[in-house]
Each structure stands twice: as C-alpha cells, then as structure tokens.
Amino acid sequence: MKRTLTVMVLLTAIAAAGSAQVGIGITTAFPPALAAESYDSYDSYGMEPQYTEFLFWGVTLRYKPSLLLIDVGVSQWELGSLLYGYFDVGLCVDLWVFRFALCGGVDVMNVSPSRLLDDPSYEDYHAVGFNAKVSLDLKLGNSTIGLSAGIPVDTLVNALRNGTSTETTHDALRLFTAQASLSYVYWFAGPESSQRR
Numbered sequence: 001m002k003r004t005l006t007v008m009v010l011l012t013a014i015a016a017a018g019s020a021q022v023g024i025g026i027t028t029a030f031p032p033a034l035a036a037e038s039y040d041s042y043d044s045y046g047m048e049p050q051y052t053e054f055l056f057w058g059v060t061l062r063y064k065p066s067l068l069l070i071d072v073g074v075s076q077w078e079l080g081s082l083l084y085g086y087f088d089v090g091l092c093v094d095l096w097v098f099r100f101a102l103c104g105g106v107d108v109m110n111v112s113p114s115r116l117l118d119d120p121s122y123e124d125y126h127a128v129g130f131n132a133k134v135s136l137d138l139k140l141g142n143s144t145i146g147l148s149a150g151i152p153v154d155t156l157v158n159a160l161r162n163g164t165s166t167e168t169t170h171d172a173l174r175l176f177t178a179q180a181s182l183s184y185v186y187w188f189a190g191p192e193s194s195q196r197r
Helices: 002-016 032-044 113-117 153-162 169-177 191-196
Strands: 021-030 056-064 068-077 082-095 098-111 125-140 143-152 180-187
Touching: 021 068, 032 169, 056 082, 056 180, 068 098, 082 125, 082 169, 098 143, 098 169, 125 153, 125 169, 125 180, 143 153, 143 169, 153 169
Parallel strands: none
Antiparallel strands: 021 056, 021 180, 056 068, 068 082, 082 098, 098 125, 125 143, 143 180
C-alpha cells in the first residue's frame, strides 16, 4: 500500500512539472455487478427491480500533462446515503477525435444506512481498495464526452482465489465500485492546445 501511494505521489510530481490540461466535469454511473446481485434478491420476492434506482451522480477533476492522466472524483447514491470517491493515475492517448485512457488507483466507499433507512440506530461503514479503469472519450472542441468501465481489483482477486462469494461486508460494498459511467468534461485549454494533444 505504501509503495503504491509513493508511486502515485511521484507520478503526480512529475506531471506537475509540465504544461497540462485541466478538466472539470459531471458523471453518472451504473454498477452492473450490484444490479445483478440485487436482481436475484428482487426475483426471490417476485418483484421487478427499477434499474434507474442504482444511478450514481458526481463530479470529476482531471489533470492531463502529455500522456499522463490524473483523475479524481466523487459521486453519491440515494441523496448521500452512499458516497464513492477515487484517485486514479494512468496513461492517456489522443488519436484523431478520440481519447483513450487506462488508469488504476485507490477508491473509497462509505455507506450511511441510518440516512438511507432513516434509522439512527445503524452505524456507517466503509471499504477501501484498488481499482482499474478503461475509458474512451470523444473530443468536441474543449469538451469531451466519454464512457468508462471500472473494476475493483481486490474484489476480483478475492473472487478468483475463493470463488464468486461476496459474503464479507468489504467485498459486498466493493461491488458498488464496479461501475460503467458516462461523463462530460470541460477542459481549460484553448483549441490550439487541444489540437496539439
């Protein structure tokens, strides 16, 4: 863990030494793994799940010097009852009107069941782990619209070692971080800079 954080800090320092684009945007995400698991629960009661209930809404801050991409974001589900944050570092390549990125990093999930269920007797709990993410953006002038898919690497490794069970609270919470997301980002750089990158 310390080694990974040290590498991230070094990459951030290297990135800060050069000129860069800075992007601020909004995101919406859907956790298919969680929805699939919840579908089984709904099905056992003879109910139909409403998949729009699983949407996360959030913001992202991106920093892109040359081929390096630093992506930090936070999103929420059910009026703040569940908060998801991440810090990712990776490689980003522009090809014509497309921007490809492959990143990895650390994410945090915090759940407040007392807020969700309106019952103060419940305590908050959280999970921290590593993630990997791939994204494809379409460049539109100084903006990008894109899709990304992320997986919780630690939960995937645990599943491969111990089967597909997510009986522990930690692994169950980490299913929230397996997300497919849509983002709109505005980049603070002129058209000339965008074309060079």
